[in-house]
Amino acid sequence: MRKQAAARQADIMDVLKTTKAPMTAYQILGQLQKSEPDIAPPTVYRALTALTEQGRAHKLESLKAFVPCRCDHDKSLPVLTICEDCGLVEEHDGGSLVPKLSSLIAASKFVAKRHIVELHGHCSTCAA
Amino acid sequence: MRKQAAARQADIMDVLKTTKAPMTAYQILGQLQKSEPDIAPPTVYRALTALTEQGRAHKLESLKAFVPCRCDHDKSLPVLTICEDCGLVEEHDGGSLVPKLSSLIAASKFVAKRHIVELHGHCSTCAA
DNA sequence: TTGTGGTTTGTTATTTTATAACATATCAAA
């Protein structure tokens, strides 16, 4: 019995939401295999690609890991803070950064399609 | 004959400077092996770690690739633009973003140690 | 000199991340 893409994606969103820390593709795979042992990496990667394109999940490029999008609305520019101690990831709306960013790159005439902003550091709990 | 770390790092900076596009660790390895066939991945990764810590090179997390730092001074916050067509990477000083970024995350009391800002899109040549 | 201890570098092997390539199934329209 095969599942449609939407069902797979929903499964993965459920898995992602079970923890506060980001999960790698292979950690997600491991969870899915508990109920469907035959799932292979491409299935997971394809679903994750769709989810990130839809904005339902974000990839933390610097960790090679994924988090569910934690906001109701579409963020113009997600700013992700990553605690290096506990792994907690929080999402902030970086829309207010856009004007400054645009003026920074205006001279080079670069046309930005995708913005990646990730901050590594310590969350309020771990920094204390 | 083994080389000291500083010499390795200089070799790698030379390799990185031969192209405008970013290079992966294994592309760098391939170049180095032309003159020293026995070099192995850890040698390259160790040198790249040192270079990025010193700020002499940057890692493009979203490409898993490296560029030499192209500025004279230490940037408070490097903003890297990546052309998805030709691979051109340019570096901009994002220092002016810091106040807005700080205020964005102030409520969460997150303490940022490392900022990653990468913009994917098209350079002036490819966008035209 | 000659140890001696700390550090750096080399080596081997493996782990982790990601995707190519092709087979099979599904679905909608003719």
Added chain:
DNA sequence: TTTGATATGTTATAAAATAACAAACCACAA
């Protein structure tokens, strides 16, 4: 139904990164 377009599964492999240990190097003291 056939047919064709698309989505999914499967197998295999490629690409990126690091663990673990061995060997070499260097500074300094005896």
